[in-house]
Amino acid sequence: MTNIILLGPPGAGKGTQARQLVESRGMVQLSTGDMLREAQAAGSEMGKKVAEVIARGELVTDDIVIGLIREKIAEGAEGGFIFDGFPRTLGQADALGELLAEMGLTLDAVIEMAVDDGALVARITGRSTCGGCGEVYHDQTKPWPADGKCGNCGSSDVKRRADDNEESLKTRLMEYYKKTSPLLGYYYAKGDLRSVDGLQAMEAVAADIAAVLEA
Ligand code: ADP
Ligand code: ADP
């Protein structure tokens, strides 16, 4: 069983690669962004509380996301966990270490998806996802099939995130540099950090991640 973190700024390709690993290796994707959007869609108290923070592009509090992750880790995963978009602060990283230890689990690798900021505006503003199955599309690099139906599930429900605009991306990037990028040093010091070139085509990124997991 392998447990990994995919670490990178908004638009680096974490969700895209996580879905590939779910397909190819039967791992379980834990995306705190998806969980928070689900809470919002369900109209829960927590969902209402975080809506404005997410819209602005700021991070929600550690307590909330750690609580979400704690519940999911307790459910277990035979193929291992992919942490996608978590941890995003040093506090979250410490909490994850404790949660894994409590469950007798280890962290096998932290994979940095390295990209230039310049590529991220196009990644974010071109992103859409399928409302039926969550498949991630991109207007230029992975367009929807010509018949408008998802190639994975046949749904024609194209979803775009309200926070996928240039204004919010500026804040999200600033949050990334201030609060999340210190995790690169944190995991490097533990000997867990691996880096892949996230600017390559999706298949090449997937191959590099597979090589890290085989090593
Ligand atoms: P993240 O989860 O890190 O925010 P996503 O996986 O949602 O990133 O990818 C952001 C956007 O970029 C999506 O529209 C996706 O289709 C596209 N994308 C992902 N990986 C690549 C890649 N290697 N090359 C080109 N476009 C990509
Ligand atoms: P992206 O795919 O662009 O990296 P996510 O879907 O992971 O974005 O996250 C969307 C938003 O949800 C973030 O901008 C933030 O407001 C909130 N969020 C997600 N994960 C976390 C986390 N681990 N800690 C704090 N806030 C989070």
Ligand code: ZN
């Ligand atoms: Zn679909």
